[in-house]
Amino acid sequence: MDDNLVRQVTAHPSYQALKSRRNALGLWLTVAMLVVFYGFILLVAFNKPLLATRIGEGVTTLGMPIGLAVIVFTVVITVFYVRRANSDFDRLAAEVQASVAKKGGRS
Amino acid sequence: MSRSILGVRTPLLATAAIAALAAALASGVAYAAGADLGQATQQATNWTAIGMFGIFVAFTLWITKWAAAKTKSAADFYTGGGGITGFQNGLAIAGDYMSAASFLGISAAVMVSGFDGLIFSIGFLVGWPIVTFLLAERLRNLGKFTFADVAAFRFEQTPIRLFAASGTLVVVAFYLIAQMVGAGQLIKLLFGLEYWMAVIIVGGLMMVYVLFGGMTATTWVQIIKAVMLLAGATFMAFMVLWQFGFSPEAMFAKAVEIKTGLATTAGKSPEEAAKQGFSIMGPGGFVKDPISAISFGMALMFGTAGLPHILMRFFTVPNAREARKSVAWATGWIGYFYILTFIIGFGAIAFVLTNPGFLDAKGGLIGGNNMAAVHLANAVGGNVFMGFISAVAFATILAVVAGLTLSGASAVSHDLYGTVIKKGKADGASELKVSRITTLCLGVIAVGLGIAFEKQNIAFMVSLAFAIAASANFPVLIMSVLWKGCTTRGAVIGGFFGLVSSVALTVVSPAVWEVTLGNAKGSALFPYASPALFSMTLAFFSIWLFSVLDNSKRASQDRAGFLAQQVRSETGIGAAGASGH
Numbered sequence: 001m002d003d004n005l006v007r008q009v010t011a012h013p014s015y016q017a018l019k020s021r022r023n024a025l026g027l028w029l030t031v032a033m034l035v036v037f038y039g040f041i042l043l044v045a046f047n048k049p050l051l052a053t054r055i056g057e058g059v060t061t062l063g064m065p066i067g068l069a070v071i072v073f074t075v076v077i078t079v080f081y082v083r084r085a086n087s088d089f090d091r092l093a094a095e096v097q098a099s100v101a102k103k104g105g106r107s
Numbered sequence: 108m109s110r111s112i113l114g115v116r117t118p119l120l121a122t123a124a125i126a127a128l129a130a131a132l133a134s135g136v137a138y139a140a141g142a143d144l145g146q147a148t149q150q151a152t153n154w155t156a157i158g159m160f161g162i163f164v165a166f167t168l169w170i171t172k173w174a175a176a177k178t179k180s181a182a183d184f185y186t187g188g189g190g191i192t193g194f195q196n197g198l199a200i201a202g203d204y205m206s207a208a209s210f211l212g213i214s215a216a217v218m219v220s221g222f223d224g225l226i227f228s229i230g231f232l233v234g235w236p237i238v239t240f241l242l243a244e245r246l247r248n249l250g251k252f253t254f255a256d257v258a259a260f261r262f263e264q265t266p267i268r269l270f271a272a273s274g275t276l277v278v279v280a281f282y283l284i285a286q287m288v289g290a291g292q293l294i295k296l297l298f299g300l301e302y303w304m305a306v307i308i309v310g311g312l313m314m315v316y317v318l319f320g321g322m323t324a325t326t327w328v329q330i331i332k333a334v335m336l337l338a339g340a341t342f343m344a345f346m347v348l349w350q351f352g353f354s355p356e357a358m359f360a361k362a363v364e365i366k367t368g369l370a371t372t373a374g375k376s377p378e379e380a381a382k383q384g385f386s387i388m389g390p391g392g393f394v395k396d397p398i399s400a401i402s403f404g405m406a407l408m409f410g411t412a413g414l415p416h417i418l419m420r421f422f423t424v425p426n427a428r429e430a431r432k433s434v435a436w437a438t439g440w441i442g443y444f445y446i447l448t449f450i451i452g453f454g455a456i457a458f459v460l461t462n463p464g465f466l467d468a469k470g471g472l473i474g475g476n477n478m479a480a481v482h483l484a485n486a487v488g489g490n491v492f493m494g495f496i497s498a499v500a501f502a503t504i505l506a507v508v509a510g511l512t513l514s515g516a517s518a519v520s521h522d523l524y525g526t527v528i529k530k531g532k533a534d535g536a537s538e539l540k541v542s543r544i545t546t547l548c549l550g551v552i553a554v555g556l557g558i559a560f561e562k563q564n565i566a567f568m569v570s571l572a573f574a575i576a577a578s579a580n581f582p583v584l585i586m587s588v589l590w591k592g593c594t595t596r597g598a599v600i601g602g603f604f605g606l607v608s609s610v611a612l613t614v615v616s617p618a619v620w621e622v623t624l625g626n627a628k629g630s631a632l633f634p635y636a637s638p639a640l641f642s643m644t645l646a647f648f649s650i651w652l653f654s655v656l657d658n659s660k661r662a663s664q665d666r667a668g669f670l671a672q673q674v675r676s677e678t679g680i681g682a683a684g685a686s687g688h
Contacts, residue, residue, distance in 0.1 A: 059360050067226075078434065
């Protein structure tokens with residue numbers, strides 16, 4: 001990739017938007033996953049009785065829905081990211097690619 | 108109880124009071140990771156299971172024949188020509204990742220200690236979003252065949268490829284040994300055949316798949332296995348829930364009642380028995396020491412993002428969009444699978460622990476706790492279904508082993524031969540030849556190691572593979588892709604520090620120093636279950652430090668190359684195409 005092309009792309013507003021939006025979203029979702037997972041681990045390490053608290057009349061404890069929620073959360077944020085990326089990010093990337101291809105064709 | 112194929116310490120997890128933390132953690136790591144299937148007792152020959160497995164093998168060999176016709180170039184061999192869809196790749200990733208013992212082991216863990224089994228499942232799942240958010244698309248945009256292509260993108264090729272190939276081969280070696288030994292133990296249980304037969308069968312079939320069918324055959328073996336495993340596990344979980352009118356509360360209540368009854372029979376007072384019965388509903392002995400828990404969690408989470416055979420799968424799809432779709436599918440399937448194993452574990456409490464037909468004279472499970480899912484298959488689906496589940500469990504190992512071998516062979520042929528020795532000037536045909544020779548060598552080595560390690564306690568091996576992947580491969584990869592200041596010197600030194608420290612700390616940890624090497628209890632220098640917290644931190648710190656201190660000419664080249672790398676990683680402009688690469 002020559003310097004000229006790199007300059008063209010980095011100057012493109014869609015590239016700027018793509019880079020900052022993707023990195024921000026990736027960062028925040030990563031932080032969210034870390035908080036949820038290590039939060040769960042720390043809860044297991046430091047507050048076992050809370051997780052073993054019965055929810056209602058039966059034997060089901062608070063730990064069960066929380067554990068299930070961590071699994072569901074993991075899948076949901078992954079799918080959330082991919083949906084955002086498939087629409088928003090791919091559109092921006094396509095704009096950048098198109099503009100580069102156009103300029104490349106002219107020169 | 109000592110027959111447990113999870114290793115003799117597993118049953119102690121149930122009664123945490125007498126379980127030494129180290130041993131409990133060691134066995135916990137083992138069954139979750141699917142490393143240690145321990146010593147198993149040979150069962151009666153199971154012809155139904157062998158027949159079902161035979162059908163699977165015949166079908167996969169037919170696919171290999173079809174794939175072989177399509178495997179002509181090095182690109183076909185490494186990536187199946189890059190034409191696999193996101194959905195297919197997602198299933199293949201799931202097939203690569205759901206090991207025999209995450210099926211048998213986690214359901215057994217849930218049967219023995221309930222909620223604690225869920226903690227493992229979660230640990231194995233949470234790495235996937237990290238892969239999605241930080242790596243999947245960038246890997247596809249920057250790489251061609253191996254993760255070293257990505258890590259070495261703007262760096263001096265030789266040192267970083269040497270590092271990446273070492274990281275790959277070490278991870279692959281430990282993972283392979285674990286799988287081969289696991290296969291040997293499983294065949295005794297599931298088919299009633301001898302240990303050595305399994306090692307030969309797995310080694311031989313794996314060589315055929317990879318040698319002739321390359322990535323295409325490996326992918327389809329993994330897809331078929333994933334579909335069979337998911338279908339079988341879904342049926343079992345459905346049957347269990349159906350018995351309880353689809354009420355989890357009813358299932359939990361029955362399990363607690365049975366566990367309480369078992370404790371009473373064992374001579375506990377009513378209060379103690381009730382307490383022990385209810386203990387499956389909350390966290391028990393697994394996490395006593397928060398440092399170990401966090402460290403182990405880090406190894407699982409970031410190790411997933413550094414496993415070479417998993418990372419390699421992102422080069423089989425045509426573009427970044429399909430790469431990210433594949434992780435979304437994989438995460439969904441794997442998450443679903445772990446929910447199923449949880450239900451299967453509770454189902455085993457309800458339908459296996461109370462059925463004298465599945466118990467030996469001492470009241471333990473016939474064949475050990477790892478047979479929980481297999482006995483449950485018999486209980487809910489009869490003998491034929493049990494044969495099916497046994498065949499699936501064994502086929503699972505084949506799929507994982509094929510993926511590992513392929514990634515080891517690629518590291519040798521593409522990174523070492525093609526780039527380091529031939530300086531990138533090797534033609535595709537000779538690279539392909541080297542990968543096939545390497546596949547043969549790896550096959551022979553795997554069989555040899557499988558036999559050599561038969562009697563060894565290898566509980567630590569898969570967790571070690573995850574710890575190395577998290578401490579060496581992952582930091583180098585992420586820093587080279589995301590941090591402008593990273594230089595060749597920093598990445599190589601930091602990566603090797605991570606590699607060496609994770610292995611060294613594992614050797615002096617209780618699981619190896621005391622359990623495997625037989626030193627006195629309490630003599631281990633490193634008290635925690637996993638090195639990742641320390642070795643990963645060391646790797647990141649040294650990559651940073653040695654990069655910052657690097658004033659060489661190469662370093663300024665490395666930094667100058669970042670912008671072009673970033674443009675390609677974000678937009679895919681200039682990325683390797685679907686078929687030609």
